[in-house]
Amino acid sequence: MSSSPIKNATIGKVFVQHYNPVSGQQEWEMQDEDYDYSKEVASSAYADMLHDDERNQLYYDAIRKAVATLRARGDSVRVLDIGTGTGLLSMMALQCGADHITACESFEPMACCAEKVLVANGFAEKVQVIHKRSTELVLGEDLPERANLLVAELFDTELIGEGAISTYEHARLHLLTEDALLVPSGALVYAQVVSSDLLASTNVPYYNRPPHSSHLNLPSWLAECPGSISVHDLQLSQLDPSHFTAVSEPLCMFKFDWSGRDIPLSTTDTVHVSFLSRLDKSLECHAVFMWWHLIMDQDQDIVLSCAPTWAERDSSLAWRDHWMQAVYHLPRPFIPLTAHSSSKPLILTAARDDYSMWFSLSHGTTDVRPPAPHCSCGQHLVNPRTRLAQLSDIHRLNFLSRVLDAALALPRTMAWLVLGDASNVLLIGRLASHANVQHVYVHETIRQNRRLLLDFLELNALKEHVTLLPEDLSKISVAAVKHKIGVVFAEPHFNSSLLPWHNVRLSSLLSECSHLLPPSYASVQPHSSKSSPSDQRPQELSSSETNGRNVSEDVPSNLTNPTDFESNSFVSRSVDLNFPTSKSLESHCAGNTVPSLPISTSAMLLPACVSIHVMAVSFDDLWKIRAPCRQRCGFDLTAFDEMVDLARTGTGEVVEPQPLWEYPCYSLHEPVMITKLYLREPICGVQRHFKGNVELDVDALRASDAARPDRIKRQARDKSADAQPELYFNGVAVWADWHFADQTISTGPLAHDHLTGRKVAWNATCHQGVHLLRHPRSLLSPATSGISKIFHYCLDLKDGNFSFKFQLEEERCNASSE
Known part of the structure; x- marks a missing residue:
């Protein structure tokens, strides 16, 4: 966490305050005078959206269809692009034949980046970028006249959490013609009731009790808390089917028409859906899975699905991290269901406001709007x-x-x-x-x-x-x-x-x-x-x-x-x-x-000691959130890449927290311990340096699961972010083990031996550290045959700050060079 920079004119530097979680203190860090918040973009997963080729292509198809429809009406095409980002959607509209395009972007670094991207593609004179929110646009000043085509990407995991409803409603009232087309044109929200002790344990404090505690009681108000309204976003495709039981089929709960013509964009809504459940075992209903579909065109022919792979029974569904699925935890007491009993219907109720959704489950009929859950115990407010x-x-x-x-x-x-x-x-x-x-x-x-x-x-x-x-x-x-x-x-x-x-x-x-x-x-x-x-x-x-x-x-x-x-x-x-x-x-x-x-x-x-461990890995997909965009749909986005590269300059190797159980990866070698630190030894106020290396066993990797044909084929078919035709080194996982006598509690893999070339299973109750390579390195290509690959790692410990450096060095083997 950091605060606004304070300038020191005498030395041409700025001081940026940040929190040192090791010391527990706020500290000042000196930065160059040109410090700006483009670093926020560099540290975000913004690029993941640009790497989503399915999303890009569906937007392109829908924009092309909308422009053709307006042309068939005999109308000129006047486009408003809300939250333009890099300007990609504006360039699509221009390439499809739009006459005039106004793009707005309120985040200054991205607005400037969009202008550079438009220049690089020769569109600077054809797209006007306004550095404002759409709700701040003035008709006749920022926008020559009302637009008849709106293109936008205003969605998050919860669909409406970024203010899509109010933004679309403002545009309808103030910025668009009455018959304007919108891309996307609408959305459908699906929900599925499930039973899952694993997910319940992430929401109910002390859902399971430790041994020898049966004589102890917890305050009753702890069990009465309905939980938090904040969404629990997950990559549901990675949730093992053995960890949940579906109580219902996916149910369509909300329908949105972003134009507001067929379905008004109300600030609140409540929907009740009845269903029968047929179960082979008795259980309790703990949660609701949620995902959504974007309807890209007026005819509902072009649809983007955010469903988990098991819901659509399609393992080829595009991977995306910007639009995940969500879990909504049902309030207690949980409704119990008896095996082989389906005579009594259940009612799933979905409620929403401008920004949030929540769900409740009941027996029989109901027309009651449930209150939004607000934590009363405090545990959901302060503890992750x-x-x-x-x-x-x-x-x-x-x-x-x-x-x-x-x-x-x-x-x-x-x-x-x-x-x-x-x-x-x-x-x-x-x-x-x-x-x-x-x-x-x-x-x-x-x-x-x-x-x-x-x-x-x-x-x-x-x-x-x-x-x-x-x-x-x-x-x-x-x-x-x-x-x-x-x-x-x-x-x-x-x-x-x-x-x-x-x-x-x-x-x-x-x-x-x-x-x-x-x-x-x-x-x-x-x-x-x-x-x-x-x-x-x-x-x-x-x-x-x-x-x-x-x-x-x-x-x-x-x-x-x-x-x-x-x-x-x-x-x-x-x-x-x-x-x-x-x-x-x-x-x-x-x-x-x-x-x-x-x-x-x-x-x-x-514990008496902590050890820091490292392992080079090959991610299936997570690497895309940091990879250069280069070209997307034929448009040059190198200006965006350059902004990210510039923002990353001088920051060292970024190691970020990620829940790796949600992101499949394969180990490229056995885990390596960087160092052990005694907790009675000083750590803050100390400067230490640790380094080492490990040679990758390329032959073992070539014969391993990491290079199996179906994985390579899937990656080759996946054209997002310069698809990898074979095994790549694209990430580094870092974690800590805490030593209690002769046993260890690990924040890393569930197994620590025989991992080379295998898919890694991770501890799911904590985040691991991840460094994602900006430019992944090939390991098995013919061009690198006969060259040994040595992974170098380095840790600098200074005043409680852990700084890492990683490098893959290639050395030609003697036998190959003869």
């Missing part, structure tokens, strides 16, 4: 869906429960410190009620999460066993912490973390509270004092002056004699934890600066 999914992920819960089992089995009583955002209250409750736990200190800074924890503790009579700490840990006095902290525990999770390694913010918090932790046995005789039970209600401790101390370095402590951990490949795996000591780590990072001493404490840290 991935976090809600983690709180209910049974594999993760079982893993964390085993971690707690091992620590609680140690033959001594101690206090626990829990760090992180949205920590699982059921795990905290288990600790607070365990005989081996003297007291639990919790650091939770988000108001809505604190409310849940406080009510939970009150409900379960645990208020005397838990203390909530103030936000600034460094200002808590040692005297205020009455119990000796023996374990520091985190999952870890912080809502500010966009990428998996951002959760090393845990290291910063450990530094802030180091004065509260007992000193290392190797440096100071352990503090011994009798701890009295806390009789205060869980609330913030009053802040006072910091009572810190200098401590010496200590080898990280860990669990002793931990219980056996049952491996689960979904989130955990056995690893070699023969980590280097601080001395060997410094040797590995020779020449780097490590100004701060490690935290020296006898307290057990869970």
Whole structure:
């Protein structure tokens, strides 16, 4: 996140404020004076839309048909292009014979880009670009006369979320003739009721409970929350059919006529559709899948479908990331259905306003408009869906429960410190009620999460066993912490973390509270004092002056004699934890600066270490969102490519968060660990450099699933974004593994071995880091035969910022060069 730049005239630079999720602080970064917001375009997936050849061709066909219809009427063709972007639709209209074109674009970098694209294609004199919103156009000033052909792309995953209804209605009233043609002319919205425990767990807090928590109760108001109105967009084609059961067929719920002639463009609408369900098993109805079709022409002959592949039973449907499908979560209580019972009809109700849709399900007949869902529990407002999914992920819960089992089995009583955002209250409750736990200190800074924890503790009579700490840990006095902290525990999770390694913010918090932790046995005789039970209600401790101390370095402590951990490949795996000591780590990072001493404490840290991993991959489709456009439908779009390239200059290798389970890819080698970082070692205020390389086994890739004929054939038939005729290196996946004793919770692949050339299955409860190559590299083409491919990776760690560099180097093999 960044704010507006502030100019420093003396040095010709601007300072741009951004948030460092590792340190948890706002920081200022110096940028060149010509900093502009075209970087927003470079970092967006805008190009994906331009790479959608099916979309482009259907628009072209519909525009050609509309121009021919107007010509047949004897009318001149006056086009208004709303939100022109690169000007592609305007150029299509001009090529089809339009007489006059006015294009409007309110985002200044794109408006300037459109003008450059028009110049490059020789259309600068024929298309007028107005740097305004369509609702700001003045007839007779910006627009010579009312247009009789409107072309626009105003849609998002929810169809109407970008204001399509109000924009079309304003155009109808103020900018178009009464008989104007529109491309597209309308839309249909489809919905399908489903049962899915997996999807329910992404919306219902604590849908699944961890082991040993049956004696704990959750506040009733948590179950009464209807959820959030914000759309849950997904690539439904990648959702495994075993993870949902269809309760209904796809039902047409809303019909839109963008001209407003046949169907008025009302600001609100409610539709009720009755259906019968025939099921082989009893279940509950959890959610509604939604997608839409664009009707491109007046005769409804040209249709663009955004349906998932399994709904149309057509695996050749175009891939697109700009218009995905959506999940709408039904409010509780969920309606239960009995197997083989279909006598009673169900009513699916769809309601909408100008920008949003929502759904409800009921038995029998109804004419009631359901209220829009608004979160009442606060959990949907402050916590991302991935976090809600983690709180209910049974594999993760079982893993964390085993971690707690091992620590609680140690033959001594101690206090626990829990760090992180949205920590699982059921795990905290288990600790607070365990005989081996003297007291639990919790650091939770988000108001809505604190409310849940406080009510939970009150409900379960645990208020005397838990203390909530103030936000600034460094200002808590040692005297205020009455119990000796023996374990520091985190999952870890912080809502500010966009990428998996951002959760090393845990290291910063450990530094802030180091004065509260007992000193290392190797440096100071352990503090011994009798701890009295806390009789205060869980609330913030009053802040006072910091009572810190200098401590010496200590080898990280860990669990002793931990219980056996049952491996689960979904989130955990056995690893070699023969980590280097601080001395060997410094040797590995020779020449780097490590100004701060490690935290020296006898307290057990869970987790103790994080490792960063990397893997070069070949994506089926995701690479298109960053690939150059070059030419689309015969039009030169290199000006757009140049704007993106310029905006990316000096930004280094961009690694962005993506839910990779939604984007199929194949591994080009086995995963590689870049480095391991101790959480008791300083990370902020540290400068380190790590690098390595791996040679790709081209022969193994040639014989693998990644190069199988049907995948190559599909890519060759797909002409979007310069279709790849064979296996390409087009992306890099990066993730973090968190090490708890001899087990690991991974944010990466579900399996870590034997991945070369295979499709990768990813942890679906978190985002991974992705670097997409601007220019994909061929691996198997005859031109590169006999040339070894070496993938180089580099990580620079400075002041909590992780900067990556990746490169594919080609070296001619000796045998081939003879």
